[in-house]
Amino acid sequence: MTHKTFDITLSCEDRPGIVAAVTTELAGLGANIAESNQFWDQRTNRFFMRISFTVAEGVSREEITRALEPAIARFDMKTALADRGRRRKIVIMVSKFDHALLHLLYQIRVGWLDAEVVAIVSNHEDSRRTAEAGNIPYHHWKVTRDNKAEQEQKLLALVKETGADLVVLARYMQVLSNELSNRLFGKAINIHHSFLPSFKGAKPYHQAHERGVKLIGATAHYVTPDLDEGPIIEQETERVSHAMSAEDFVAAGRDIESRVLARAVKLHLESRVMLNGHKTVVFAKG
Known part of the structure; x- marks a missing residue:
């Protein structure tokens, strides 16, 4: 099976449940997380995260965006999704x-x-x-x-x-x-x-x-x-x-x-x- 790779970056006010909310939705798409990084800026209480993941070729960018919408709205995230297949x-x-x-x-x-x-x-x-x-x-x-x-x-x-x-x-x-x-x-x-x-x-x-x-x-x-x-x-x-x-x-x-x-x-x-x-x-x- 062929795969596509995406990178998602997000930032929001830090509170419990952010990582779980995002990774649960990705798991629901059958995504495999290849790399994950996160940082909590305690001075500003801002949370930053980058996840690189693969999905099956048939999963579209739009499907990924729709799946993540509830988590984005819940935590008021600022996000960006990048397709690594696009030069x-x-x-x-x-x-x-x-x-x-x-x-x-x-x-x-x-x-x-x-x-x-x-x-x-x-x-x-x-x-x-x-x-x-x-x-x-x-x-x-x-x-x-x-x-x-x-x-x-x-x-x-x-x-x-x-x-x-x-x-x-x-x-x-x-x-x-x-x-x-x-x-x-x-x-x-x-x-x-x-x-x-x-x-x-x-x-x-x-x-x-x-x-x-x-x-x-x-x-x-x-x-x-x-x-x-x-x-x-x-x-x-x-x-x-x-x-x-x-x-x-x-x-x-x-x-x-x-x-x-x-x-x-x-x-x-x-x-x-x-x-x-x-x-x-x-x-x-x-």
Whole structure:
């Protein structure tokens, strides 16, 4: 018998019976739970849960939704149901530095990231050849103060047209407007070339070098109107020393940025990230 895999995420006020209510309905559908994660935030009394489960091929998404409706209503849950059989679509935005873009494309090519890049958007022409080599539509939209609002509307139209599930800012060196950030909230991930909240703004690795830090890092976070202050998904650091130049810092940083962004994208695509106010709950595998 062939099966389909779904992921369900839910959050609600914590009280007894939540897990039992959901799993009982899934059992009634003949579902087999492959993975289950849960977290109780005692400070806010919010409960978060992610269940990955399989059902027979003949069980539809609509049947699953109907079966879970009583539990959702009873506990006033906020839920999302994702079909793992549907390949997620992403739009990647990039400026001149293409290391994070190239790493994402590689991880997709080898199958570690299960996604389809439906467009690459850039304010420069530098990555056009990369897009053409992968048969990916390339959109060169130069951004100025006068046309910024127009270009952002074009991006929203592109997301709608392509059915993109996620926008990835792979070192896209333009600040998104508050309106666009709000429209894409929870659906746009940025990689910041710093271990936030330290060293914001321009040339963070040079700032770190000047301060003689012993650790550098990168941060992947959801985009919000507050620049570089969105809910953090993933971070990584690497030890550095006084013997390294600022250029050495930059080189090490490029590697970290690429890895961190790819991991954050994978976590999001697998429904492993849940928003909890200004923070995230991340149900990493393993």
